[in-house]
Amino acid sequence: MSEKWYPRRGPYVPISLSMEDPKPMYRQIESQLRDFILSGVLKPGTKLPTIRALARDASCSVITTQRAYRDLEDEGLILSRQGRGTVVAEITEEKMNARRREAVKVVFGEAVRIGRRAGLTEEELHAVLDETLQGDQTEIEGDRS
Amino acid sequence: MTQGSIISLRDVSKSYGAFELGPIDLDVEPGCVVAVVGLIGSGKSTLLSMLMNLVPPDSGEVSLFGGAFPEDEVAIKQKIGYAPQLPTGYEDLSPRTLCELVSYFYPGWDQEAYEGLLSGVTIEPDRPFEELSAGTQRLLIVALALAVGSELLVLDEPTAGLDPFARSRVLAGISRFIADERHRNRTVVFATHAMEDVRLIADHIAFLVDGELLGLFETGAMLEGWMVFWPEREPEGDVPGMVEFDSGDLVRLVSDSPGETAEALRARNIGVLRTETLDLEEILSHLMRRRAERRTESPHARE
Numbered sequence: 293m294s295e296k297w298y299p300r301r302g303p304y305v306p307i308s309l310s311m312e313d314p315k316p317m318y319r320q321i322e323s324q325l326r327d328f329i330l331s332g333v334l335k336p337g338t339k340l341p342t343i344r345a346l347a348r349d350a351s352c353s354v355i356t357t358q359r360a361y362r363d364l365e366d367e368g369l370i371l372s373r374q375g376r377g378t379v380v381a382e383i384t385e386e387k388m389n390a391r392r393r394e395a396v397k398v399v400f401g402e403a404v405r406i407g408r409r410a411g412l413t414e415e416e417l418h419a420v421l422d423e424t425l426q427g428d429q430t431e432i433e434g435d436r437s
Numbered sequence: 438m439t440q441g442s443i444i445s446l447r448d449v450s451k452s453y454g455a456f457e458l459g460p461i462d463l464d465v466e467p468g469c470v471v472a473v474v475g476l477i478g479s480g481k482s483t484l485l486s487m488l489m490n491l492v493p494p495d496s497g498e499v500s501l502f503g504g505a506f507p508e509d510e511v512a513i514k515q516k517i518g519y520a521p522q523l524p525t526g527y528e529d530l531s532p533r534t535l536c537e538l539v540s541y542f543y544p545g546w547d548q549e550a551y552e553g554l555l556s557g558v559t560i561e562p563d564r565p566f567e568e569l570s571a572g573t574q575r576l577l578i579v580a581l582a583l584a585v586g587s588e589l590l591v592l593d594e595p596t597a598g599l600d601p602f603a604r605s606r607v608l609a610g611i612s613r614f615i616a617d618e619r620h621r622n623r624t625v626v627f628a629t630h631a632m633e634d635v636r637l638i639a640d641h642i643a644f645l646v647d648g649e650l651l652g653l654f655e656t657g658a659m660l661e662g663w664m665v666f667w668p669e670r671e672p673e674g675d676v677p678g679m680v681e682f683d684s685g686d687l688v689r690l691v692s693d694s695p696g697e698t699a700e701a702l703r704a705r706n707i708g709v710l711r712t713e714t715l716d717l718e719e720i721l722s723h724l725m726r727r728r729a730e731r732r733t734e735s736p737h738a739r740e
Contacts, residue, residue, distance in 0.1 A: 311633050314714035316657035347616040351609045353470045354616050355640040359657070405708065409669070 303339045307350045317352050321360035329369050329380055330391055340370065340378040443467045443589060443624045444488065449497030451483055458483050458648040460497060465641075467622040470615055471653070472635040474628075474721065475645030481628040482522060484645065485593050488626065489519050501589070515543075520582035522593040532569070532577055533562040545586025554580035554610045557602060572598050576607070583610050590614055592627040596634055604634075611638055632717045636660075646725055656717075663715040663723075664695035669708040676701050680723060691715060693723070 307324050309317050328334040341349065343357040350357070361378060364370045368387070372378045383391075407417045442464040450459030458480040465471055473481045486492040487499055490506040490513075499506060501513045527535065540546040560573055569577065579595045590611070596604045615623050626643075629635060635642060635656065642659065644651040671684050678694030678701075687710075692698035695712075702709055 309637060311636065314660065314716060316660045317637060318657055342618075344616040344618055348609075348613050351605070351612045351637060353612065353638050353640050355469060356638075356657075409708070409710075 302345055303341050304349065305334070305341060305346070307346065309350050309352060316356075317350075318356045318359040318363070321346070321350065321352075321357065322363050325360070325364060326367075326369060329364075329383070330388065330395070334380045336380050336382040338380045340380065342377060441466060443502060443622075444626070445498075445500045446487075447498040447500075449487065449494045449499055451487070451492060451494050453483075456480070456648060459494075459650070461650045463643065463650060463653060465624060465626065465653075467624050468615075469640045470611070470625040470627075470638050471641045471643055472627055472629055472639035472656075473643045473645065474630075474635060479645040480648045481645055482593055484643075485519075485591055485626065485628055486521075488591050489514065489517065491521075516588040518582035518585040518587040518590045520578045520590075520592045520595055522597075524578055527578075528567040529565050531563045531565055532560050535566065535577070535581060539581050539585060543585040543587075547584045547586045550586075550610060550613065551580050551584035553613075554583060554606055557606070572600065572603065575599060576603055579607055579610070583614055586620075588620065588623055590623070590625045590627070592625070594628050594630070596629065596631055604631075608634060608638055636717060644721060644724065646728055649728070651724055651728060659720060660714055660717065662693060662695070663720050664692050664698070665713045665715050666690045666692060666695075666698060666702065667710040667712070668702055669710055672702065672705060672707055691719075691723070 305325065305328065307321055309320050313320055325334075325340075334340075340346070340361075343354055343361055346357045347354045361370060361372060365372055369381055369383065370378055371381045404417060407420065412420070444463065444465040446461050446463040448459070449461045449463075450457065452458070456478070461484070473484060475481050483492055487494055488501065490499070490510060493506070502509075502516055504513050506513070530538070536551065540548070540551075555576060558573060558576060560569070560577070566574060566577070575595070575598055579592060582590060582592060592611075595607050595611070599607065611625055611627070615625055617623060625638075627634075627639075639656050642654045642656055644654065666689075668688050668690060671688050672690075676690065676692075676698055678692035678696075678698040679690055680693050681689075681691035683689040690698070699709070699712075
């Protein structure tokens with residue numbers, strides 16, 4: 293949603309809800325906030341908008357943002373304290389890495405499935421991974437020069 | 438009436454000639470946004486009009502805020518902002534007069550909401566309502582309803598015929614209404630044909646088909662309760678949850694029980710190329726088809 297015609301106060305997190313994405317709105321909010329948190333853009337202790345402010349920003353309902361916050365709290369990513377608002381939780385480096393690894397595993401799993409479907413053997417899959425790693429390395433070196 | 442409901446309909450029915458609405462049972466909890474969805478002529482407007490006692494039911498009980506019509510009519514209506522599809526009595530009134538009139542009667546009048554909704558639209562303040570464009574009329578009616586600062590908002594197709602900018606302002610207006618810090622139990626009921634409005638802002642969907650309320654569905658649960666699978670090959674025999682199946686070059690399977698379907702495909706060693714959420718529109722048409730089948734099996738089910 294575009295323009296806002298009322299004043300905005302307090303913390304702000306850019307959330308954009310997409311109609312192209314058929315998933316429920318609270319899932320979209322969850323995954324965008326999760327990305328911000330796991331990538332370190334939102335650091336532990338960062339104050340998040342209230343459920344009402346977030347609903348107004350995203351043009352959705354309060355029950356939607358409430359649900360998103362509740363799910364993220366269950367995941368241990370955020371903390372809500374009565375009267376003190378919602379903040380990004382302290383996440384141990386270990387847990388953070390585990391979550392990141394999980395995300396990578398999902399994508400790799402998908403890649404392996406596509407590879408097997410295409411008839412690639414295990415060695416060939418390894419080779420593709422090596423090639424990709426090498427390509428990525430050259431790209432980074434290329435950026436530096 | 439269920440404890441804590443803002444709106445409670447019990448066994449409510451109304452008939453006009455061959456059209457029959459109900460019997461309807463419906464409870465709306467405070468703080469919710471409910472979208473009333475259904476084809477043209479399914480009874481959406483009649484249902485909303487009943488909330489304002491503009492159409493009294495033939496039988497059954499309508500109660501709002503714990504009160505009933507006609508005894509508590511004034512008290513109830515003071516708590517509702519209502520935007521009909523076609524207002525009557527507005528014809529000769531100008532936007533300026535309408536705003537003055539309505540704001541005078543509602544102490545909670547929210548000028549910021551009114552002006553916000555109409556920002557970006559050029560409205561001649563002294564032109565009679567009937568001479569305004571259809572889109573401007575709609576926006577004005579919705580702005581008036583939003584700005585009365587009520588506890589309950591009842592909107593009949595608030596985004597119909599609006600350009601995308603006006604539409605997003607209306608949706609932002611509804612969101613701003615429901616998310617107001619000072620009024621924490623505000624409730625919205627709106628009729629719409631736009632699935633985008635429903636997906637963006639509705640917590641529940643009241644789905645009307647031919648005057649029958651198929652249910653009050655939770656939007657998120659409904660979207661997640663159905664799934665399209667693209668299995669790599671055609672499964673033999675019955676697959677649990679499967680409600681639709683197309684086999685061509687690609688096999689497409691619609692399930693209303695995604696967990697069970699996924700499990701069954703895994704057990705048969707059938708890989709899944711892709712899964713996706715089913716469109717809300719498609720889910721609703723499945724529900725309609727299911728109802729039609731049920732009625733063919735027992736044609737007198739409602740009698």
